Amino acid sequence: MPGGRVCGACGCAEIEVDAARGDAVCTGCGSVLEDNIIVSEVQFVENSGGGSSAVGQFVSLDGAGKTPTLGGGFHANLGKESRAKTLQNGKRQIHHLGNQLQLNQHCLDTAFNFFKMAVSKHLTRGRKRSHIIAACLYLVCRTEGTPHMLLDLSDLLQVNVYVLGKTFLVLARELCINAPAIDPCLYIPRFAHMLEFGDKNHEVSMTALRLLQRMKRDWMHTGRRPSGLCGAALLVAARMHDFRRTVKEVIRVVKVCESTLRKRLTEFQDTPTSQLTIDEFMKIDLEEECDPPSFTAGQKKLKIQQLEKALSKKLEDFEGEISSYQDEIESELENSRPKAKGVFANFTKDDSIDDNASSILGEEEADEELEAAANHLNKDFYDELNEKDRVKRNEDGECRNGNETLVRPPALESLLGPLPTAASLGITESIKECISTKDQEPGENTGDGELDLSGIDDSEIDRYILNEAEAQIKAELWMKENADYLKEQKEKEARIAKEKELGIYKEHKPKKSAKKREPIQASTAGEAIEKMLEQKKISSKINYNVLRDLNSKGSNTPKKEDDSTDDSTNTKKLSRRKSIASRNIANPVNSVGKRLRPLISTQFAKKAATEEVTFPNAQAEASDVEKPAAVLVESGPVAYNPDEEVEEEEVEEDEDHCMSALQLLGGNDYGCDMDEDDGY
Amino acid sequence: AGFCNEKIPPSFLRNIVSTVNLACKLDLKNIALHARNAEYNPKRFAAVIMRIREPRTTALIFSSGKMVCTGAKSEEQSRLAARKYARVVQKLGFPAKFLDFKIQNMVGSCDVRFPIRLEGLVLTHQHYEPELFPGLVYRMVKPRIVLLIFVSGKVVLTGKWCLSLPAAHCYLIF
Numbered sequence: 001m002p003g004g005r006v007c008g009a010c011g012c013a014e015i016e017v018d019a020a021r022g023d024a025v026c027t028g029c030g031s032v033l034e035d036n037i038i039v040s041e042v043q044f045v046e047n048s049g050g051g052s053s054a055v056g057q058f059v060s061l062d063g064a065g066k067t068p069t070l071g072g073g074f075h076a077n078l079g080k081e082s083r084a085k086t087l088q089n090g091k092r093q094i095h096h097l098g099n100q101l102q103l104n105q106h107c108l109d110t111a112f113n114f115f116k117m118a119v120s121k122h123l124t125r126g127r128k129r130s131h132i133i134a135a136c137l138y139l140v141c142r143t144e145g146t147p148h149m150l151l152d153l154s155d156l157l158q159v160n161v162y163v164l165g166k167t168f169l170v171l172a173r174e175l176c177i178n179a180p181a182i183d184p185c186l187y188i189p190r191f192a193h194m195l196e197f198g199d200k201n202h203e204v205s206m207t208a209l210r211l212l213q214r215m216k217r218d219w220m221h222t223g224r225r226p227s228g229l230c231g232a233a234l235l236v237a238a239r240m241h242d243f244r245r246t247v248k249e250v251i252r253v254v255k256v257c258e259s260t261l262r263k264r265l266t267e268f269q270d271t272p273t274s275q276l277t278i279d280e281f282m283k284i285d286l287e288e289e290c291d292p293p294s295f296t297a298g299q300k301k302l303k304i305q306q307l308e309k310a311l312s313k314k315l316e317d318f319e320g321e322i323s324s325y326q327d328e329i330e331s332e333l334e335n336s337r338p339k340a341k342g343v344f345a346n347f348t349k350d351d352s353i354d355d356n357a358s359s360i361l362g363e364e365e366a367d368e369e370l371e372a373a374a375n376h377l378n379k380d381f382y383d384e385l386n387e388k389d390r391v392k393r394n395e396d397g398e399c400r401n402g403n404e405t406l407v408r409p410p411a412l413e414s415l416l417g418p419l420p421t422a423a424s425l426g427i428t429e430s431i432k433e434c435i436s437t438k439d440q441e442p443g444e445n446t447g448d449g450e451l452d453l454s455g456i457d458d459s460e461i462d463r464y465i466l467n468e469a470e471a472q473i474k475a476e477l478w479m480k481e482n483a484d485y486l487k488e489q490k491e492k493e494a495r496i497a498k499e500k501e502l503g504i505y506k507e508h509k510p511k512k513s514a515k516k517r518e519p520i521q522a523s524t525a526g527e528a529i530e531k532m533l534e535q536k537k538i539s540s541k542i543n544y545n546v547l548r549d550l551n552s553k554g555s556n557t558p559k560k561e562d563d564s565t566d567d568s569t570n571t572k573k574l575s576r577r578k579s580i581a582s583r584n585i586a587n588p589v590n591s592v593g594k595r596l597r598p599l600i601s602t603q604f605a606k607k608a609a610t611e612e613v614t615f616p617n618a619q620a621e622a623s624d625v626e627k628p629a630a631v632l633v634e635s636g637p638v639a640y641n642p643d644e645e646v647e648e649e650e651v652e653e654d655e656d657h658c659m660s661a662l663q664l665l666g667g668n669d670y671g672c673d674m675d676e677d678d679g680y
Numbered sequence: 681a682g683f684c685n686e687k688i689p690p691s692f693l694r695n696i697v698s699t700v701n702l703a704c705k706l707d708l709k710n711i712a713l714h715a716r717n718a719e720y721n722p723k724r725f726a727a728v729i730m731r732i733r734e735p736r737t738t739a740l741i742f743s744s745g746k747m748v749c750t751g752a753k754s755e756e757q758s759r760l761a762a763r764k765y766a767r768v769v770q771k772l773g774f775p776a777k778f779l780d781f782k783i784q785n786m787v788g789s790c791d792v793r794f795p796i797r798l799e800g801l802v803l804t805h806q807h808y809e810p811e812l813f814p815g816l817v818y819r820m821v822k823p824r825i826v827l828l829i830f831v832s833g834k835v836v837l838t839g840k841w842c843l844s845l846p847a848a849h850c851y852l853i854f
Contacts, residue, residue, distance in 0.1 A: 222810075
């Protein structure tokens with residue numbers, strides 16, 4: 001209806017709108033066209049001091065984006081306030097922390113700005129607010145160049161510095177702020193002050209600064225904690241000016257480890273500058289620059305590696321020479337020694353075999369695989385040596401000292417023969433497979449068609465699979481190891497199976513409740529309530545006996561359901577659970593127009609069993625006792641330990657008082673967020 | 681900070697992580713009990729950890745049939761290793777296939793042989809926090825890789841990339 005254009009009654013176009021009173025009147029006929037239009041004027045209110053203040057609220061710029069709902073949408077209102085609250089809290093914490101760090105107001109304001117940006121980019125979600133605040137403060141410190149370390153912040157908050165660092169990096173990245181790298185020179189005044197050099201503070205600081213600059217030029221400061229460098233520089237500077245500052249004192253101020261400090265000092269020692277005297281140092285600046293210590297260390301390592309390689313090569317050459325010399329010596333000795341005669345020859349041969357056997361057992365630690373491979377390659381050579389060796393063993397074995405290579409062959413020989421240990425067993429298998437002809441290519445792809453078997457040696461794959469005996473042993477061991485877990489799994493499965501049968505089963509996803517439920521189809525209100533109770537969680541504060549009797553029709557069903565569940569279940573546990581549930585189902589709440597939202601606690605459903613026999617009795621008892629009561633609900637909570645007494649307790653407590661169901665259940669439940677499909 | 685322009689050395693792949701779908705449900709207990717080199721601790725982690733010696737690799741095999749293979753030193757080796765694992769699973773009686781073999785991450789390292797002045801490297805996408813980590817973290821956007829650059833001249837690259845890329849990037853940076 002056009003309020004200000006044309007009057008409906010007389011057609012006159014002269015409408016007077018009074019902003020203060022909020023009405024629109026036609027000047028022709030006097031009819032009021034609009035009443036209570038929205039006014040925009042300032043109202044004043046008198047406050048306690050006698051003065052007057054304007055009525056109104058400040059609306060923040062951020063909140064203006066959301067559509068104002070005039071108090072209808074509760075959520076929107078809360079949302080606005082929440083944002084303001086967050087910022088307020090953040091501001092408070094920033095000021096609190098900042099004052100401890102002695103930051104000035106400008107820094108604190110900047111930090112608050114960062115915080116606001118972070119909140120608007122949702123960076124605060126999932127992170128502790130204290131971490132975010134610390135990160136904002138540290139960002140300010142970095143951009144302003146104040147001598148505050150991340151370590152200081154972590155000390156104040158008692159949080160791991162790397163955790164704070166992570167948050168800080170995320171913040172810097174999201175806000176696209178590239179904080180300039182820390183200059184260790186910034187920390188010198190602060191640490192010098194803490195080390196109390198008195199009058200000479202300035203001089204010591206200058207010396208330390210000069211040292212630091214020298215370190216920078218010598219590439220010592222890249223990648224290192226600035227505080228460590230500062231500590232080293234200050235220590236040296238103090239000594240230069242005849243101040244006694246021990247390493248421990250410096251460490252306490254600078255917050256690095258003693259070994260770090262020593263390392264820096266050592267590195268500085270390696271630079272040519274360290275050779276200068278104090279006076280020279282103050283005047284002269286050496287031109288050459290050093291490489292960073294890690295670089296030089298890397299180069300050293302490379303060199304050592306190369307040297308080692310060269311050495312090992314040379315060693316091999318030498319060994320070859322030595323063995324050839326040994327052979328010659330052997331042959332010479334042989335020719336010169338008298339041979340064993342007749343009977344004794346046999347003896348010696350047996351002895352040598354025993355010797356070999358004992359030597360094997362003694363040498364099991366020796367690289368068996370290597371031996372196998374070596375044997376494979378050098379079989380003939382070693383056979384020859386063997387003969388000589390056996391004869392040699394008859395004597396004292398003077399030649400044993402340097403002949404490590406010769407000592408090996410006898411062990412090898414018997415490896416291929418009878419196999420004394422399990423270890424050599426395994427190896428022989430693999431050796432055999434290597435030596436023997438390969439198995440036929442599998443060819444059949446077992447119907448997958450997509451697994452390309454080229455290049456895969458089937459025999460190798462077979463080695464990865466245990467045979468029957470081994471599998472059994474492993475199975476036993478594994479079962480023993482994981483016995484608890486297996487038990488838990490079985491119980492879980494059994495429980496799920498039971499629940500599934502009764503349709504109570506819910507997929508227990510972590511942190512997600514099953515919200516989608518099928519709409520309840522029921523013919524009567526009572527049935528609908530039953531089904532609803534079935535689906536929803538049952539509170540422990542409801543006395544189900546009473547509920548059951550509210551609707552006398554319902555009392556018949558529990559028995560039936562009990563029977564059905566009894567048949568199907570095996571364990572008493574489960575049947576008891578189910579019968580509780582069925583009892584609950586059977587108790588429709590008397591509709592007094594109140595909405596009942598019983599919450600089924602899963603613990604309640606998991607109670608251990610009691611005798612089923614008592615059930616029908618208890619029920620009968622309960623129903624007798626409670627029929628006269630109108631709406632009796634239990635006053636206290638249902639006990640969690642499921643003894644038989646529980647039922648009696650419930651029965652007794654029924655008669656105590658009469659409280660409305662809503663009162664008991666609903667104080668905290670009513671009006672909260674709940675699913676819409678719940679209305680009854 | 682000018683440095684001599686030596687030729688950029690090749691990168692050496694240190695580790696490759698790949699995934700493949702075996703396309704059939706697996707019974708992890710069965711596999712764990714019949715394979716020589718498999719460990720399975722369901723309380724701790726819901727997968728079988730299997731290792732083979734030939735391309736020295738480790739695989740995590742899940743009951744859904746998906747598998748993660750780590751530790752290979754080249755793409756070809758990774759593929760071969762994954763196929764070997766699939767073969768083992770096949771031999772244990774499951775109808776395993778070899779679908780969607782995909783390399784997820786590659787870690788390589790290389791050495792430029794000259795020291796790098798990290799403070800001087802002012803680029804857009806990096807972070808250098810000597811208090812937290814001695815290396816500079818450079819997150820390159822075009823091929824999505826992350827480089828850890830150290831003062832000694834060693835560079836560690838990680839992400840999805842192919843061998844020809846690192847050289848180009850070294851030139852880019854320096």
